[in-house]
Amino acid sequence: MDVILSEAAPRTDLDLAIRVERVSHAFQTPAGTPVLALDDVSFDVPRGQFLALVGASGCGKTTILNMAAGLVQPVAGTVVVNGARVTRPSRRTGYMFARDGLLPWRSARRNIEVGLELRGVPVSERRATGSRLLDLVGLKAFGSSYPWQLSQGMRQRVALARTLAIDPDTLLMDEPFAALDAQTKLMLQTEFLRIWERDRKTVLFVTHDLAEAVALADRVIVLTCRPGRIQADIAIDLPRPRDPERIRFDHHYLRLSERVWQALKAGEAAS
Amino acid sequence: MTITARTADDGRVLDTLARSEADRRARRRRRTAWVWAARAIVLGLFVGLWQWTVDIGAIDPFFFSQPSAIAGFLVEEVRDGSIWPHVLVTLRETLVGFAVGAGGGVAAGIVRMQFPFVADVSNPFLTILNVLPRVALAPMFIIWFGVGEGSKVALAVSLVFFILMLNTEAGIRSLDRELVLTMRALGATDRQLFWKVMLPGAVPAIFGGLRLGVVYALLAVVVGEMISAHMGLGQRIAFHAASFRAEGVLGTILVLAVIGLGLNLAVVRAEQVLLRWRGDAP
Structure with missing residues (x-):
């Protein structure tokens, strides 16, 4: 196993945002045979780190995310977020999916505000946050538009704003830009990095797009397939602020990409 | 642009x-x-x-009447005002039956979707009641609720209830799983999920049921009135038919058609207002 720890300094639990400890998970296939999806996976995410999980589809990346979100309970092992073992969805955690999941009967603004509404935040405060986030994701003029009136990229911006509106400590992202065309994807990555680099929340980011992982993250964990195990843990020591559009031509970026790619290949060969 | x-x-x-x-x-x-x-x-x-x-x-005008005779009949009915009390009774029975049946049907659909145990227990009974030709119950409704408006309302309720219950359930069941998952991840409680996702998501299906239900409410009321009633347009049809006045029967049917169109239009308008967010609302 090719493990490179990204943090040399010893950490206390206070600095820890997420701890995945000896997690194993299995699924029942429709045919009835159990399949081992995750096999003894452990890793820590320090507060403020942007961690990307990469691996081929069906490697249990999303399962780890769902565990951190409290939507799935591991068969063995524990997932701790912000010092507490996760047993159900936390209101301090934001989760963003590949599909926007916008409520079609709510305008963009009301979709952004929905998380605050669920938390019982007063209307005036909600409106203020809604306006601020519409502005932040560049949709100032589209607050009263319904989802069907927005393009795919705009809808995903609304989804991003909705996730940020609740001001989460931790961001869980499951291929949030996967459903977008290449151009829109780059644009949203750039914008997301710009927003993220301001307050540096802890991010657990699942993707099968290697370029995306290296361009955005501080650290990339490569998972093998069936069962999911950690193949490599690679620090991405590219300077910030980063521009995902320009970084693609950077030499160091290319070297890191190659390392991630080789780890992926090795993982595929091993399984 | x-x-x-x-x-x-x-x-x-x-x-x-x-x-x-x-x-x-x-x-x-x-x-x-x-x-x-x-x-x-x-x-x-x-x-x-x-x-x-x-x-x-x-x-033979005895069997088929004639447009001029029907027009003459309607003009006469409107001029002496004798048709209005009947229109009023039929309209009232229809609206009350529709409202009670629709309200009960939506509520039952919601309860059955929220409590699978209730749904499982009630399934066979509701299935039997639903496949039963409800019009066959009309004589019993008259015995139970009298010759007046109650029995007509009951018949309308018995039809509208099932339409709305089944449509509400279909609406809740067909909800995009993605929305539920997203809202749950955003921290929605079961109660919030229900009020903010499931119910609004079922509104289009509920409106499909309302459009059908309003037509069936009118049908049930008219059939009830034709079987036995003191008042109402169905009673007028039975009365004119018994006295072989084809223009009376056809003229009254024309009035019923206008009422049916009006009721349907009201539901469609309400749907357009409530479902603006769809953009492709019919």
Whole structure:
């Protein structure tokens, strides 16, 4: 196993945002045979780190995310977020999916505000946050538009704003830009990095797009397939602020990409 | 979005584009006019042919009446005001039956979707009641609720209830799982999920049920009135039929058609207002 720890300094639990400890998970296939999806996976995410999980589809990346979100309970092992073992969805955690999941009967603004509404935040405060986030994701003029009136990229911006509106400590992202065309994807990555680099929340980011992982993250964990195990843990020591559009031509970026790619290949060969 | 021309050539292209768009709109308007004209012609031909064949003695007005006789009957009914109490009774029975049946049906659908145990227990009973031709219950409703308006309302409720219950359940069941998952991840409680996702998500299906239900409510009321009633347009139809007055039967049916159209229009309008977010609302 090719493990490179990204943090040399010893950490206390206070600095820890997420701890995945000896997690194993299995699924029942429709045919009835159990399949081992995750096999003894452990890793820590320090507060403020942007961690990307990469691996081929069906490697249990999303399962780890769902565990951190409290939507799935591991068969063995524990997932701790912000010092507490996760047993159900936390209101301090934001989760963003590949599909926007916008409520079609709510305008963009009301979709952004929905998380605050669920938390019982007063209307005036909600409106203020809604306006601020519409502005932040560049949709100032589209607050009263319904989802069907927005393009795919705009809808995903609304989804991003909705996730940020609740001001989460931790961001869980499951291929949030996967459903977008290449151009829109780059644009949203750039914008997301710009927003993220301001307050540096802890991010657990699942993707099968290697370029995306290296361009955005501080650290990339490569998972093998069936069962999911950690193949490599690679620090991405590219300077910030980063521009995902320009970084693609950077030499160091290319070297890191190659390392991630080789780890992926090795993982595929091993399984 | 406005496009501004940068060169003379661009200007020509944009002009052509605007012209062809205007052409398309004009064509569409002309077509709509023609559709309405054709409809008027079809109606005129039908009424005229009917009037004429009776005039020349080709068909017997005793069985088929005549447009002029029906018009005369309606004018008379409206002038002496004798039709209004019956219209009022039929309308009231329909609206009360529709409201109670729809409210109960939506509530039952919600409860059954929220409590699978209730759904499982009630399934066989509700299935039997639903497949039963409810009109066959009309005599029992008259025994139970009297010859007055109660029995008609009951018959309407028995039809509308099931339509709305089944549509509400279908609406909740067909909800996009993605929305539920997203809202759950956003921290929605079960209660919030229900009020903010499931119920609004079921509204289009509920409106499908309301559009059908309002027609069935009128049907049930008229059938009930025809079987036994003191008042109501169904009672008038039975009365005119018993005294062999075809123009009375057909004239009353025409009034019922107008009422049915009005009720349907009211539901469609409410749907348009409530489902603006769909953009493609019918």
